[in-house]
Amino acid sequence: MSWTTERVELLKKLWGDGLSASQIAGELGGVTRNAVIGKVHRLGLSGRAKTTTTAPKTRRKKVAPAGTAGTSQHTAKPLTQGSAALKMESAPLAEAVPAAQAKPVADLVPISSRASILELTERTCKWPIGDPSKDDFYFCGRQSDVGVPYCAHHCKIAYQPVSDRRRDRRTNVRAAS
Template sequence: MSWTTERVDLLKKLWSEGLSASQIATELGGVTRNAVIGKVHRLGLSGRAKTATAPAKPRRTRPATSAPARPAASAAPRTIGATALKAEPTPVAAVATQPAPVAELVIPQEQRATILQLNERTCKWPIGDPSTDDFYFCGRNSDPGVPYCAHHCRIAYQPMNDRRRDKRARG
């Protein structure tokens, strides 16, 4: 199948009318949904009209009285390794239930690892900016079956209940 001028024009017309890539592929015939998506991207076609058959789902909103107040964010950014993170405001309701933050770990020079030194028994937690010379991996002994040491596992893995609670708190 080749993209003739007529087929490209039809693709543009159907795309602007809001048809899905699958619907366009069916209409054109002899072409897959992924081929349609690829052609749309190569042509640089932008957004399209919303279809009347699929109205947007209305968002659920909470009453203003149940939304937790948000304190102002701290002006100083937090850092993990050598990377600065912008502080996010934390809902007041979630402050008391969040686990205590894990203290930053200082890794001795002799335990730090390069990518070539990593194996199944070393912690693969990246520290710093990969584009700089002082970037390294933790390199401490990792727990069996996980890529990180116990310290970095506490940072990387959150219990499911904590993630659900945090998501609800962000609203």
């Protein structure tokens, strides 16, 4: 299939009318959606017309279940899905307790096991501590298992189960909001 001037003109017209690349490919016949997209980009077409399907959707009012009509009690339930799920609740969470008490980094790594990049081996922990642009930057340097770049303590930090990461992310988002 070649792009004749008639087919290019039809492509421009259909693109300006707001048809999708799949719809245009169907109209032209013998071309794929990706071929249409490529030709549109090569032609520099932009500024598509709005289609009629982009009209704002109207929401239906929620109908109260039978027996509760006339009561104005509203109990706020935490949302777990949708865009409102990330909004902070008005009351602070009482059960949000940090998993471990934050200790200064210097207390976690004894001075005797601290290592510079030149002292690292296959069996030393390569957990970076501090700012690499500063003079006091170092690596943990403790003993690590075979095939693992970190010591047991830093493996617990680096390799967390997915469920723990999701839970921590949710509590961090609530705390930051």
